[in-house]
Amino acid sequence: MNIKKIFCPLIRTDEIESDIYGGLLIAKKFEAHIDFLSSQMDFESILDMTISRSNMFESLKGAFATELNEQKNKNYQIFKRVCDDLGISIGNIAGVASANFETQNGIRSRVYEYEAKFCDLVVTACPIKGEATSTFDAAVVNSGKNAIIMPNSMKKFSMDNILIGWNGTTSISRSLTNSMSILKKAKNIHIIVTKKYDNSVLDIKTRLLSYLEYHDVNATFEVVTTTNIPGEALLENTLKGNFDMVIASSYGENGVKEIFLGGSTKYFLENTPVPVFM
The missing domain is CATH 3.40.50.620 (HUPs)
Incomplete structure (x- = not known):
């Protein structure tokens, strides 16, 4: 794009x-x-x-x-x-x-x-x-x-380190493709999925990394555990990895109330220190 x-x-x-x-x-x-x-x-x-x-x-x-x-x-x-x-x-x-x-x-x-x-x-x-x-x-x-x-009061903007919250929806697939020009310039890209994909996680990992390689984009992949608070797992991984931006999904029929890693984003949007691309 x-x-x-x-x-x-x-x-x-x-x-x-x-x-x-x-x-x-x-x-x-x-x-x-x-x-x-x-x-x-x-x-x-x-x-x-x-x-x-x-x-x-x-x-x-x-x-x-x-x-x-x-x-x-x-x-x-x-x-x-x-x-x-x-x-x-x-x-x-x-x-x-x-x-x-x-x-x-x-x-x-x-x-x-x-x-x-x-x-x-x-x-x-x-x-x-x-x-x-x-x-x-x-x-x-x-x-x-x-x-x-x-995020509130953003003082700097970088796209060097990017976290992708993959949830298998049409929306995250579109976000991934539309952010390709951003990903190609990034220095570090990390993809996370939840354990709900245990039965197909190997196939998801292979297909995602292979797709990105067609665009000369390298990424790492991780399966994470969610918590009882929707959005908390995404926020924790964002902070832990010191990421500059999150690429996420938005379910069109629900606005952005339910996105990435399942559940409401209220917690994440209220607390995120980095911008979100969707």
């Missing part, structure tokens, strides 16, 4: 600077363009439906407009400052890391789902407390694009 255009919906309104910083780190690594999008509710339409036009309407409309414009300008200044700090050009510039920032009015989930369809890769932050929201699902799952989910 040749990544030239990245889309980053700013879902966490109180962590915009952190999410912009993380998104720019990823764009810089890929030498790609990234579009940041913030969404604001169209309060004029809401007021128009609930309050008859009067002096009160005009007063509320003016107050909302002022507050939204102030927040919009504040967010753009944050974006501009972080771009300057990281040496990222502002504008649509091909062949180098560049960025744009835009604020649109509308229902956030609808705005993000539509815009996410016009990119090579979606980048966004882990949802609060690891729980996928309708906005998160709209941007990450419904777009049909691969995504990198950033």
Whole structure:
């Protein structure tokens, strides 16, 4: 996958600077363009439906407009400052890391789902407390694009050491193939599966390693034991191996609530210190 255009919906309104910083780190690594999008509710339409036009309407409309414009300008200044700090050009510039920032009015989930369809890769932050929201699902799952989910307050981005959580689904197979350009540049790749595959683990190991070798990608393989907490085994192996990124599966019908190694990812997404490619 040749990544030239990245889309980053700013879902966490109180962590915009952190999410912009993380998104720019990823764009810089890929030498790609990234579009940041913030969404604001169209309060004029809401007021128009609930309050008859009067002096009160005009007063509320003016107050909302002022507050939204102030927040919009504040967010753009944050974006501009972080771009300057990281040496990222502002504008649509091909062949180098560049960025744009835009604020649109509308229902956030609808705005993000539509815009996410016009990119090579979606980048966004882990949802609060690891729980996928309708906005998160709209941007990450419904777009049909691969995504990198950033951990909270990501200060660096590397793709040298990669952990693959194999669970045999169509989704992880697609993630593996779509991440091949990333894997080819990695220095260390490790695949883990759970003991539920005991009867076929040898065949899985042989086939996976053989498939990767066709692309000149070498990897190691390990069978791991899960715990009673879904997602804990993946997190433990991520930390133990000091990995920079995890490649995982997302079950489309359930958003990202049930992925890799079976069970909910709430625990993993809430605690992961590294980004997840899916």
